[in-house]
Amino acid sequence: MAGLAAAFGSGAMTNSIAELEDTDCILVIGSNTTENHPVIAARIKRAARLKHKTLIVIDPRRIDLVRHANLWVRQRPGTDIAVINGLMNVIIQENLQATDYVAARTEGFEALKDTVAKYTPEYVEQISGVPADQLRQVARLYAQAPAAAIVYTMGITQHTVGTDNVKSLANLAMLCGNVGIAGGGVNPLRGQNNVQGACDMGGLPNVFSGYQAVTDPAHRQKMAAAWGVGDLPDYVGMTMTDMLPAIPEGKLKALYIMGENPVISDPDADHAVAALKKLDFLVVQDIFLTETAQLADVVLPATTFAEKDGTFSNTERRVALIRRAVSAVGQSRPDWQIICDLSRRLGYDMDYANAEAIFNELRQVTPSYAGITYARLETEGGLQWPCPTTDHPGTMYLHKDKFARGLGQFFAIEHREPAELPDAEYPLTLTTGRVLYQYHTGTMSRRAVGLVEKAPECFVELAPEDASRYGIGEGERIKVRSRRGEITAKAQISKKAVPGTIFVPFHYGEAAANKLTIAAFDPVAKIPEYKVCAVQIEKG
Amino acid sequence: MAHSTLNINGTTVKFTPGQTILEAARDAGIDIPTLCYLKGTTPTGSCRVCVVEVEGARTLLPACSTPAAAGMVVQTESERVVAARKMVIELLLASGNHNCFVYAAQRDQGFKVEDAIFCEAEGECQLQALAERYQVFPPSYANPPDTKYYYEDNNSMIVRDFSKCIMCGRCVRACCERQVNLAIDIGYRGSHNKIVARGDYPYIDSDCVFCGECVQACPVGALLDKAARFQGRPWERTKVRSTCPYCGVGCQIDLHIKNGRIVKVTGADEIPNEGRLCVKGRFGWGFVHHPDRLTTPLIKENGSFREASWEEALDLTARRLQEIKDQDGADKIGGWCSARVTNEENYLFQKFMRAVIGTNHVDHCARL
Ligand code: SF4
Ligand code: SF4
Numbered sequence: 077m078a079g080l081a082a083a084f085g086s087g088a089m090t091n092s093i094a095e096l097e098d099t100d101c102i103l104v105i106g107s108n109t110t111e112n113h114p115v116i117a118a119r120i121k122r123a124a125r126l127k128h129k130t131l132i133v134i135d136p137r138r139i140d141l142v143r144h145a146n147l148w149v150r151q152r153p154g155t156d157i158a159v160i161n162g163l164m165n166v167i168i169q170e171n172l173q174a175t176d177y178v179a180a181r182t183e184g185f186e187a188l189k190d191t192v193a194k195y196t197p198e199y200v201e202q203i204s205g206v207p208a209d210q211l212r213q214v215a216r217l218y219a220q221a222p223a224a225a226i227v228y229t230m231g232i233t234q235h236t237v238g239t240d241n242v243k244s245l246a247n248l249a250m251l252c253g254n255v256g257i258a259g260g261g262v263n264p265l266r267g268q269n270n271v272q273g274a275c276d277m278g279g280l281p282n283v284f285s286g287y288q289a290v291t292d293p294a295h296r297q298k299m300a301a302a303w304g305v306g307d308l309p310d311y312v313g314m315t316m317t318d319m320l321p322a323i324p325e326g327k328l329k330a331l332y333i334m335g336e337n338p339v340i341s342d343p344d345a346d347h348a349v350a351a352l353k354k355l356d357f358l359v360v361q362d363i364f365l366t367e368t369a370q371l372a373d374v375v376l377p378a379t380t381f382a383e384k385d386g387t388f389s390n391t392e393r394r395v396a397l398i399r400r401a402v403s404a405v406g407q408s409r410p411d412w413q414i415i416c417d418l419s420r421r422l423g424y425d426m427d428y429a430n431a432e433a434i435f436n437e438l439r440q441v442t443p444s445y446a447g448i449t450y451a452r453l454e455t456e457g458g459l460q461w462p463c464p465t466t467d468h469p470g471t472m473y474l475h476k477d478k479f480a481r482g483l484g485q486f487f488a489i490e491h492r493e494p495a496e497l498p499d500a501e502y503p504l505t506l507t508t509g510r511v512l513y514q515y516h517t518g519t520m521s522r523r524a525v526g527l528v529e530k531a532p533e534c535f536v537e538l539a540p541e542d543a544s545r546y547g548i549g550e551g552e553r554i555k556v557r558s559r560r561g562e563i564t565a566k567a568q569i570s571k572k573a574v575p576g577t578i579f580v581p582f583h584y585g586e587a588a589a590n591k592l593t594i595a596a597f598d599p600v601a602k603i604p605e606y607k608v609c610a611v612q613i614e615k616g
Numbered sequence: 617m618a619h620s621t622l623n624i625n626g627t628t629v630k631f632t633p634g635q636t637i638l639e640a641a642r643d644a645g646i647d648i649p650t651l652c653y654l655k656g657t658t659p660t661g662s663c664r665v666c667v668v669e670v671e672g673a674r675t676l677l678p679a680c681s682t683p684a685a686a687g688m689v690v691q692t693e694s695e696r697v698v699a700a701r702k703m704v705i706e707l708l709l710a711s712g713n714h715n716c717f718v719y720a721a722q723r724d725q726g727f728k729v730e731d732a733i734f735c736e737a738e739g740e741c742q743l744q745a746l747a748e749r750y751q752v753f754p755p756s757y758a759n760p761p762d763t764k765y766y767y768e769d770n771n772s773m774i775v776r777d778f779s780k781c782i783m784c785g786r787c788v789r790a791c792c793e794r795q796v797n798l799a800i801d802i803g804y805r806g807s808h809n810k811i812v813a814r815g816d817y818p819y820i821d822s823d824c825v826f827c828g829e830c831v832q833a834c835p836v837g838a839l840l841d842k843a844a845r846f847q848g849r850p851w852e853r854t855k856v857r858s859t860c861p862y863c864g865v866g867c868q869i870d871l872h873i874k875n876g877r878i879v880k881v882t883g884a885d886e887i888p889n890e891g892r893l894c895v896k897g898r899f900g901w902g903f904v905h906h907p908d909r910l911t912t913p914l915i916k917e918n919g920s921f922r923e924a925s926w927e928e929a930l931d932l933t934a935r936r937l938q939e940i941k942d943q944d945g946a947d948k949i950g951g952w953c954s955a956r957v958t959n960e961e962n963y964l965f966q967k968f969m970r971a972v973i974g975t976n977h978v979d980h981c982a983r984l
């Protein structure tokens with residue numbers, strides 16, 4: 077979430093889920109909310125259907141939310157920046173921007189204005205295929221709403237221009253004074269249940285918990301003192317996507333993987349397997365013998381959420397409890413106990429009576445969590461950080477009166493074409509994503525009877541036009557090939573798809589969509605370009 | 617906001633304009649029974665269990681859909697109200713196979729267990745509770761014993777048993793107003809009415825997305841969570857509040873536990889979901905007790921795994937990490953934590969990598 081951090085000073089979802097029901101306008105872009113975040117979608121649908129709020133959907137696929145939307149904009153995949161610049165062009169042209177807000181709370185507006193000047197609706201129509209008049213309509217609806225919220229997901233970030241996509245959305249929101257108010261904001265919906273928490277807790281190469289930079293000597297000193305060690309490494313570590321290629325180069329010899337399954341989730345999956353096999357030592361800690369665990373030298377059995385205590389932080393920064401409800405299966409142990417067991421053997425005595433004791437330590441060193449306690453979570457329910465003191469009610473929306481970085485930063489951004497475009501040999505565009513009934517790499521969801529019943533196997537969604545062009549019938553097996561690999565799956569002919577673009581969900585190991593995708597990364601966020609790559613198909 | 621008052625059972629009660637009699641009463645701690653009423657949805661006033669006597673009104677009025685008015689004088693348990701309520705309950709009991717209560721009430725009078733209808737909802741059923749509270753027995757004019765009711769048991773998540781359906785419409789409002797899935801409606805108006813999915817297809821072949829909101833909303837035993845059937849009576853289970861392990865919405869859930877196993881999951885009425893769940897949160901918990909779960913540490917020897925003790929696996933792991941750290945340097949070791957484990961565990965993991973191993977190569981799959 078580097079884009080938001082650069083623009084606002086914090087990468088987290090600015091506003092809250094409940095606010096979505098009562099805002100005036102919701103702009104959903106690059107998020108198939110109904111399938112990926114169904115309960116948030118319920119709020120959005122309630123706003124649109126029952127409370128008559130404006131809903132705008134910008135998405136190449138005819139996703140479910142389109143049914144409930146006032147306006148649906150179908151852009152060519154990979155042209156989001158052009159579309160957003162076009163919206164801002166209209167807003168500035170028609171003088172609909174929040175002039176006082178821009179003057180008082182932001183910087184960089186002049187450069188933005190210069191850049192978007194050339195993105196006239198007609199020019200944007202050429203790039204994106206979005207009719208000029210429709211763009212004008214969207215711009216007016218969004219800009220004239222007293223409070224308008226932007227909601228996005230991986231459809232925005234999983235591009236080589238992902239960070240710039242996010243910055244563009246931040247531009248749009250600030251231009252209309254929509255950041256720092258109830259019902260507004262720029263709201264990335266997090267995919268996995270504790271992505272927010274894993275980031276908050278310093279599960280990142282560059283920061284300790286609470287986003288305290290490892291390169292800052294004061295932060296290192298503070299953590300070293302709290303942890304009772306002499307010194308701490310001062311360099312920015314490698315990201316996951318850097319670590320894999322570092323293995324064959326000999327820059328990484330051992331890997332400790334807790335609860336991740338990169339063999340399915342990594343872009344360019346075959347390379348991931350080859351790399352992991354080259355390690356001197358791989359230890360994997362998980363609840364199942366995943367595709368990744370099978371490559372390990374040692375596998376440590378962990379417990380599920382139902383067998384341990386702890387907290388998760390949801391997409392709206394809300395910290396909530398999980399509680400041990402059943403006893404651990406077999407000899408499995410909670411992940412935290414395993415870490416303590418290992419640490420003791422490596423000469424550092426980690427000893428906690430329970431999860432709460434760990435939480436009490438982390439809140440001492442993590443200012444945004446300082447006011448949250450288990451006792452409060454028990455009695456008050458989930459609390460949203462920042463929550464600096466025990467009498468602080470938690471924070472519903474960020475950047476009220478002042479951005480975390482001081483002034484909001486506009487970034488002047490030009491449209492760029494995706495890293496790989498369809499050509500004569502690979503004439504179709506592939507996008508990947510999730511489906512309602514499955515989750516991530518399927519480790520959990522593919523072991524639940526009902527979910528498997530509804531979504532038993534991988535499929536390739538394609539438009540009726542493409543199906544007849546290739547002579548493919550519903551349910552027939554088709555081969556999808558990219559420059560990197562090939563998979564076979566069933567055809568699902570659907571009006572959801574745009575002609576020329578196919579969609580493959582990424583949950584299925586036996587037809588791992590990520591065998592096809594391109595390991596071209598956004599240079600800042602290091603997020604792979606899952607959303608766009610070029611493929612060919614044939615009957616399989 | 618301006619407050620006005622009305623009088624309920626002789627007590628002066630404040631209300632905010634726009635509130636119904638029911639809302640005003642509940643805010644004041646006065647209990648009015650309801651059945652078709654479902655929080656957060658449009659009241660339809662269809663079951664008439666909540667009727668009250670309002671001074672000056674010719675008929676009894678449904679509290680759930682009658683706006684409170686200043687100066688109103690309301691009786692919630694008057695003789696007239698109770699008589700009407702008893703009649704409503706009796707008719708509802710007569711509308712299907714609701715003789716669970718016959719057994720409960722008549723076991724001392726030689727009633728045989730075999731003659732009772734087994735109902736999954738017993739103990740949680742709101743109709744049964746009303747029958748108990750108002751001492752109503754299933755009437756003799758019930759439907760004949762050979763009456764056929766719609767029964768659907770062709771998917772692994774939801775069973776529909778319309779021999780229990782009282783046509784309260786809560787499921788429809790749960791689906792259309794709480795989830796806005798628009799998958800079911802009241803079909804075949806008139807005396808043949810029935811809850812239908814589009815085209816009256818079974819759920820599995822319809823627009824239904826198996827969020828299970830309708831199951832949670834059903835006050836009787838007409839919509840059942842299939843996995844929970846025959847898994848103990850409601851009062852034998854304990855409920856544990858937790859957070860959904862799937863997506864980033866973080867829905868609050870109740871795990872229903874019997875004999876150390878999850879029996880079912882329901883949505884808790886808390887922020888952010890207020891009772892709602894999706895198919896994963898409600899029906900996706902099977903992985904917890906799955907036979908594929910890893911139950912012992914494993915060590916790879918000559919290309920295949922063998923079971924190992926914790927001592928052995930931890931010793932080996934610690935030894936190898938130490939060796940590589942000593943020989944190649946701490947920065948040759950990386951660690952991936954996870955968006956699926958707790959905050960405490962992620963915190964501890966990065967502490968371990970940074971303070972114990974001495975590397976900043978820590979990341980997780982936030983980017984994917
Ligand atoms: S399970 Fe959900 S979508 Fe299906 S009918 Fe019930 S409420 Fe509607
Ligand atoms: S199925 Fe249940 S909720 Fe729906 S109308 Fe029948 S009794 Fe009411």
Ligand code: SF4
Nearest residue numbers: 860862863867894897
């Ligand atoms: S119930 Fe569904 S929407 Fe709610 S957290 Fe779980 S997966 Fe997400």
Ligand code: FES
Nearest residue numbers: 652661663664680
């Ligand atoms: S609860 Fe009021 S009429 Fe049914």
